[in-house]
Amino acid sequence: MDHFLYQNGELFAEDVSVAEIAKVVKTPFYLYSTATLLRHFNLFDEALAWGPHLVCYAMKAASNQAILKTLAEAGAGMDVVSGGEYARAIAAGVPGDKIVFSGVGKTHEEIKAALTGGIRQFNVESEPEMRVISEVAVSLGVVAPITIRVNPDVDAKTHAKIATGKSENKFGIPIAKARAVYAEAAALPGIKIVGIDVHIGSQLTELEPFEKAYAKVADLTETLRADGHTIERLDLGGGLGIPYTRSNEAPPLPMEYGQMIQRSLGHLGCEIEIEPGRLIAGNAGILVSSVIYLKNGEGRDFLILDAAMNDLIRPAMYEAHHDIIAVEEPIAGVDQQPYDIVGPVCETGDTFAKQRNLPPLTAGDLVAFRSAGAYGAVMSSEYNSRPLIPEVLVKDDHYAVIRARPTIDEMINRDTIPSWL
Numbered sequence: 001m002d003h004f005l006y007q008n009g010e011l012f013a014e015d016v017s018v019a020e021i022a023k024v025v026k027t028p029f030y031l032y033s034t035a036t037l038l039r040h041f042n043l044f045d046e047a048l049a050w051g052p053h054l055v056c057y058a059m060k061a062a063s064n065q066a067i068l069k070t071l072a073e074a075g076a077g078m079d080v081v082s083g084g085e086y087a088r089a090i091a092a093g094v095p096g097d098k099i100v101f102s103g104v105g106k107t108h109e110e111i112k113a114a115l116t117g118g119i120r121q122f123n124v125e126s127e128p129e130m131r132v133i134s135e136v137a138v139s140l141g142v143v144a145p146i147t148i149r150v151n152p153d154v155d156a157k158t159h160a161k162i163a164t165g166k167s168e169n170k171f172g173i174p175i176a177k178a179r180a181v182y183a184e185a186a187a188l189p190g191i192k193i194v195g196i197d198v199h200i201g202s203q204l205t206e207l208e209p210f211e212k213a214y215a216k217v218a219d220l221t222e223t224l225r226a227d228g229h230t231i232e233r234l235d236l237g238g239g240l241g242i243p244y245t246r247s248n249e250a251p252p253l254p255m256e257y258g259q260m261i262q263r264s265l266g267h268l269g270c271e272i273e274i275e276p277g278r279l280i281a282g283n284a285g286i287l288v289s290s291v292i293y294l295k296n297g298e299g300r301d302f303l304i305l306d307a308a309m310n311d312l313i314r315p316a317m318y319e320a321h322h323d324i325i326a327v328e329e330p331i332a333g334v335d336q337q338p339y340d341i342v343g344p345v346c347e348t349g350d351t352f353a354k355q356r357n358l359p360p361l362t363a364g365d366l367v368a369f370r371s372a373g374a375y376g377a378v379m380s381s382e383y384n385s386r387p388l389i390p391e392v393l394v395k396d397d398h399y400a401v402i403r404a405r406p407t408i409d410e411m412i413n414r415d416t417i418p419s420w421l
C-alpha cells in the first residue's frame with residue numbers, strides 16, 4: 001500500500017498534487033511519501049514485536065539524508081555498505097550502536113572510521129577482512145563486534161544479478177566452513193563474536209528460500225554455541241520483494257515474514273536484526289516525467305520522455321517492470337492505446353516499457369513511474385551529460401526539495417582542467 005492515489009481526477013502524493021509540484025520543480029524528479037516510508041518501517045517493526053529486534057534500513061536503496069532522518073526518528077537502525085553510507089547515517093543522526101556494516105570489501109579506512117565513530121557490528125564477509133578488522137581494532141585499542149556472513153547455498157529464485165545466497169556468488173563464507181572461521185575469529189585479539197549474518201538476495205517473492213536459509217542458520221547457531229561461541233544476534237539480511245505490478249500475485253507480507261522468523265528462530269532467544277531496503281523505500285517513491293514527443297513509428301507509437309535510463313536504470317539493468325501511469329486520471333471508458341515508452345538517451349536499452357497501454361497522451365503530459373523509490377535515484381548518473389534529477393519529499397499537505405537539480409554549469413565545473421591545457 002502506498003500514498004500515491006488519484007484524487008479529483010489527478011495523481012496526489014499524500015495531500016499534494018503531483019502536477020503542482022511538477023510546475024515548480026520541473027520534470028523529471030523523484031517524489032517520496034513520508035507516510036509510506038514510515039508505514040513500511042512500522043510493518044517490519046510490528047512483525048518482529050514478539051522479541052528483541054532491530055530493523056536496520058538498508059540505505060543503499062535510497063539514501064537521501066531526509067529519508068534517513070525520517071526513518072531514524074522512527075527508531076530505525078541502518079545497514080551500510082560503504083564508508084560514505086556510514087558517514088551519511090551518522091550525519092542523519094543515527095547513533096553508531098544502531099549501524100551495522102555490511103559489504104564484501106570494507107577497506108582499512110572504512111573500518112577505522114566506523115570503529116572510531118561507533119558501530120553496532122561488522123558483518124564479516126571473508127577471513128582476510130576479519131583479520132584486517134582485528135588489526136585495526138587492536139591499533140585503536142578497541143574490540144570490534146562482528147557477525148560472520150554465511151552463504152547458505154540456497155536458491156533465492158530472483159533475478160540472477162540480485163541473487164547472493166548461492167555458493168557461486170561472491171558473498172559470505174560457505175556455511176560448511178563456518179565452524180573453522182568462527183574458531184579463527186575467537187582467537188583474534190581485536191574481535192568479539194556477537195552472532196551470525198545471512199542475506200540471500202533481493203526482490204524475493206516467496207518465503208521458502210528464506211525459510212531454508214534460516215533453518216540452516218538455526219542449526220549453525222546450536223553448533224557454534226556447542227563450540228563455545230556467544231551467538232546472541234541473528235542478522236537475517238533484507239530481500240523481501242514488493243509488488244511491481246498490481247496484477248501480479250503479491251509477495252508475502254512483512255507480518256508473514258516476521259511470523260516465519262519466529263517459527264524458524266524464535267526458540268534460540270537471539271536478538272533479531274533485519275535489513276530491508278526495497279520494501280521500505282520501493283513503493284514510497286515515484287519518478288515523475290513529462291512526454292517530450294509523441295512519435296508515430298512504423299506500426300507503433302513512441303512516447304519519448306524527459307526521463308531516461310540514467311535517471312532510472314532498473315529496466316535496462318534488470319529487465320525490471322515499472323507500472324507507468326498518467327498523472328491526469330484516465331477518464332472512465334476512454335480507450336487506452338499501446339505505447340513504447342522510451343527516454344532520449346542514445347541507446348536502445350533506454351526503453352522503459354514496450355506496448356504499454358495508456359490513455360491517449362501527447363507532448364507536455366505528465367506520467368509517473370510507480371515503485372521507483374528503491375534503487376532509483378541512488379543508481380542514477382549523469383550519462384549523456386544529463387544533470388542528476390531532484391528528489392522531493394512529501395509529508396501530509398506539504399513538500400520539500402530534498403536534493404536540488406544541479407545547474408548545467410555546476411555539472412561542468414566539477415571537472416578540472418590540468419595545467420598543460
Ligand SMILES: *Cc1c(COP(=O)(O)O)cnc(C)c1O
Nearest residue numbers: 058102202238239275276277278
Ligand atoms: C542489498 C542488501 C540488503 C537490502 O536488500 P533489499 O532487497 O533492498 O531489502 C540488505 N542487506 C544486504 C547485505 C544487502 O546487500
